[in-house]
Amino acid sequence: MxxxxxxxxxxxxxxxxxxxxxxxxxxxxxxxxxxxxxxxxxxxxxxxxxxxxxxxxxxxxxxxxxxxxxxxxxxxxxxxxxxxxxxxxxxxxxxxxxxxxxxxxxxxxxxxxxxxxxxxxxxxxxxxxxxxxxxxxxxxxxxxxxxxxxxxxxxxxxxxxxxxxxxxxxxxxxxxxxxxxxxxxxxxxxxxxxxxxxxxxxxxxxxxxxxxxxxxxxxxxxxxxxxxxxxxxxxxxxxxxxxxxxxxxxxxxxxxxxxxxxxxxxxxxxxxxxxxxxxxxxxxxxxxxxxxxxxxxxxxxxxxxxxxxxxxxxxxxxxxxxxxxxxxxxxxxxxxxxxxxxxxxxxxxxxxxxxxxxxxNTRARLALRAAGEAEHKLIDNRNKLKDELAKLLEGHMTKVKEYRTRCLNKHVGYYDAFREQKEKEDFHANLNRLNLAAFYDKLEDMVETHQVPDDFQFIEELIKDGTEYRLYVEPLDIANYYRLGKHEDSGHYIRNARPRRYKALEKWLADIKPEEKKVGVLDSIPGITKDSLFWAHVEEVSWIMSNPRENLEVKRTRCNDLQNIVRQLLEKKELCKEEVVMGESSFVKWWKKLSPQDQQISPIASIFQG
Incomplete structure (x- = not known):
């Protein structure tokens, strides 16, 4: 002082x-x-x-x-x-x-x-x-x-x-x-x-x-x-x-x-x-x-x-x-x-x-001791979480990335491969997803209940690792949700089923100042679509298109909404085009539901060129 x-x-x-x-x-x-x-x-x-x-x-x-x-x-x-x-x-x-x-x-x-x-x-x-x-x-x-x-x-x-x-x-x-x-x-x-x-x-x-x-x-x-x-x-x-x-x-x-x-x-x-x-x-x-x-x-x-x-x-x-x-x-x-x-x-x-x-003054000293123990506990929790996260990244997160790479090498997107669950490696990917979810659920709860220092959610490596986790793993959560048909009983994923951990991680990234730092975090995670909800949008619009009870105007509006999302991602260079249009992906299946005339005038038609 x-x-x-x-x-x-x-x-x-x-x-x-x-x-x-x-x-x-x-x-x-x-x-x-x-x-x-x-x-x-x-x-x-x-x-x-x-x-x-x-x-x-x-x-x-x-x-x-x-x-x-x-x-x-x-x-x-x-x-x-x-x-x-x-x-x-x-x-x-x-x-x-x-x-x-x-x-x-x-x-x-x-x-x-x-x-x-x-x-x-x-x-x-x-x-x-x-x-x-x-x-x-x-x-x-x-x-x-x-x-x-x-x-x-x-x-x-x-x-x-x-x-x-x-x-x-x-x-x-x-x-x-x-x-x-x-x-x-x-x-x-x-x-x-x-x-x-x-x-x-x-x-x-x-x-x-x-x-x-x-x-x-x-x-x-x-x-x-x-x-x-x-x-x-x-x-x-x-x-x-x-x-x-x-x-x-x-x-x-x-x-x-x-x-x-x-x-x-x-x-x-x-x-x-x-x-x-x-x-x-x-x-x-x-x-x-x-x-x-x-x-x-x-x-x-x-x-x-x-x-x-x-x-x-x-x-x-x-x-x-x-x-x-x-x-x-x-x-x-x-x-x-x-x-x-x-x-x-x-x-x-x-x-x-x-x-x-x-x-x-025993009462005063006990109060100060409690304050010291509270501070020590916060720091101890922070250090334990950081150590646990490092091990998870080295283990489960690395395996999710390897799973995605293997799928791409087979000319199939990892979202659709996981949705189909045909291979043994799809099962192992699910185990990695569950282990990562358990950790991030615990982390989000500890932040919300103030069991870590208040600046914990602003630690740069945590923001970067959390954003990478969200971009890689939330598509698997979405695939699992629609694979099991949960949308038919509980409604669509975005409004009704998105886990709190993803909302929290997205909010922590949004809270970063200045804006350049936020962009820097996304730029540090190359080769993947930067909207972790992309496949949820695709699933929701595909379901609406296939639903005979939906009127034509609603279908057209929702298709336009999805095309605007894709267009914005393309403009910001935040869409992994290779994965999105690979083989018979869920996105390609939706695209084929459009009439030839709609495909021709679509603002995202260029995504299929080359």
Whole structure:
């Protein structure tokens, strides 16, 4: 973390920029830091009544409300369309949208010319900085040199948003600084209505405090009178405790169905962390990359705070950086000591003690251990799946490819050979198909139930291997479906029988950015038709053509649809013509059902030339 700050002129430089934005009527300040770096700081000023002026319990709204800046921030594990959008704190989104049009051209130009852009902000200004960074990454992609550094506003959106950021590989673009006693940094863990009175009274005080610091005003600013600081603190801690307990139990028993069933019924705060966190105390700082550990630290570190300190710390980020060089990484959580006699890493233990999470705080240590074990389990699952996939590719997938090659050498397409099931090798191909299906069903389920890291489905080799599997093996699933006549009882394959694994693999490929990468994956798999549903289209149209109950207009429309599919594949050079027109293939049989006149005027007649 220290190296990140050093790159941008040091932590105090960033902190001063975030505070300076309070004095600007525009709501933001843009500065050139030198070293090819531009800093945009957003004001943390907020209408005191805003937190109580919300439409729902926690003040959230859909991230795409009144904008199209956050296309990727959706539930990435579902195949249903439209996919559920992430939710964010509505007041932060409203303020962001009010400022973004003024600065996006400047930001875009800076990034195009190779500059680094740092968005920063204190309090809700940090939330705006996070949204600005997200919008910039959506526009420019993972390689963009754009970062968010926030102070006192570590939470902005729900679990869908947090997972989407990690899925895109953007976590290292977000750095959140949180003071041990800063109660406002935890406020969104409580319902808005329960804290609105406290926040309305405190916001003007906090904003004047920052403005005094900016003006080097030494006058003592009186805290709001008749405000029960401890009640505010206890209210936030009460609701934060419920969130942390649920998360900890889920980390300890990730497959517990009772916990899963309780989640929709218990209306707890939806806000979840993403990015990296620096928790500060007078002793230094603890740098946290494990997102499962963030909420427990937010709660347990605040639990030892006193009422007045929890108020003053929200504007005291100038003080916590006096010891910023004493920053250690939080690591090895699954082996975190729980007793005095256990070996301890002194540097890390000093920071944990300073945050109130010392060896004496057993509940906090158990929560952190559970977070470490959860992270370790995700990584272990990922590694096991990758090893298993490598063996499958070397075995079953290679045999499917060899089967296809042998069929072509016999002048018959492997789709039609498998559909007929006349040879012993067709039977063995079916066994390979079933083994591969079992693995990809398991993989898809583990991604959907979050048993692997969120970015697992974006691993390039997984996308490439999964796409190759889909293009080679789904035609066999289609052939098997129609060979057994299942379409007569259950309906056609595409609408009624397509397995979830293929839908998921297709969706993961579609989610790749930029478009050139997607094309690159398909180009890396030569010599096969790039539409894994091609033969399903052929089967469906062939069945309609043979059905005497279908009227002529429907038959003509569906034939035209199939010809358009073929034409598009030909234009993109994504059709394996040799296989499609080989011998008496299913496609050739359909073609022969057309009248000579229709064949002559067909836009795909050239497929049979030569």
């Amino acid at each position: 220290a190296s990140v700050f050093a790159r941008f002129g040091g932590p105090e430089t960033i902190r001063r920029a975030s505070y300076a934005a309070y004095n600007n009527a525009n709501g933001y300040v843009s500065q050139d830091f030198g070293n090819n770096t531009v800093c945009v700081a957003f004001s943390g000023s907020l209408d005191p009544s805003a937190i109580g002026r919300v439409d729902n319990k926690f003040g959230v709204c859909k991230i795409n409300e009144n904008n199209d800046c956050f296309e990727s921030m959706v539930d990435g594990t579902t195949r249903k369309e439209p996919r559920e959008r992430a939710t964010v704190y509505s007041e932060a989104l409203t303020k962001f949208l009010g400022l973004w049009n003024d600065i996006k051209a400047q930001v875009g130009e800076a990034l195009r010319t190779g500059k680094t852009v740092v968005f920063t902000g204190h309090s809700i200004g940090g939330g705006i900085a996070t949204l600005a960074t997200l919008a910039s990454l959506e526009k420019c992609g993972k390689g963009a040199s754009v970062f968010a550094i926030t102070f006192g506003f570590p939470l902005i959106g729900d679990e869908i948003l947090a997972r989407a950021v990690r899925r895109q590989g953007w976590a290292n673009h977000f750095y959140n600084v949180v003071s041990k006693n800063d109660v406002f940094a935890r406020t969104l863990l409580a319902p808005c209505i329960s804290v609105s009175g406290f926040v309305e009274a405190l916001l003007p005080y906090w904003q004047r405090s920052v403005e005094q610091m900016n003006n080097n005003d030494a006058d003592i600013l009186m805290e709001p009178a008749d405000l029960d600081f401890n009640k505010y603190l206890v209210t936030v801690l009460h609701h934060a405790c419920a969130v942390v307990n649920l998360i900890t139990v889920n980390n300890m028993e990730p497959g517990n169905k009772l916990i899963s069933s309780l989640k929709p019924a218990v209306k707890l705060s939806p806000y979840r962390p993403f990015g990296y966190y620096l928790f500060c105390s007078k002793e230094g700082g603890l740098f946290v990359e494990n997102n499962e550990a963030v909420l427990p630290i937010l709660f347990y570190s605040l639990a030892s705070a006193q009422g007045e300190a929890s108020i003053s710390d929200h504007t005291g980020y100038d003080k916590v950086f006096n010891a910023h060089t004493n920053v250690v990484n939080l690591e090895g959580l699954q082996n975190l000591p729980l007793s005095q006699g256990a070996p301890q890493s002194s540097a890390m233990e000093i920071q944990l003690n300073a945050l109130g999470i010392g060896i004496q």
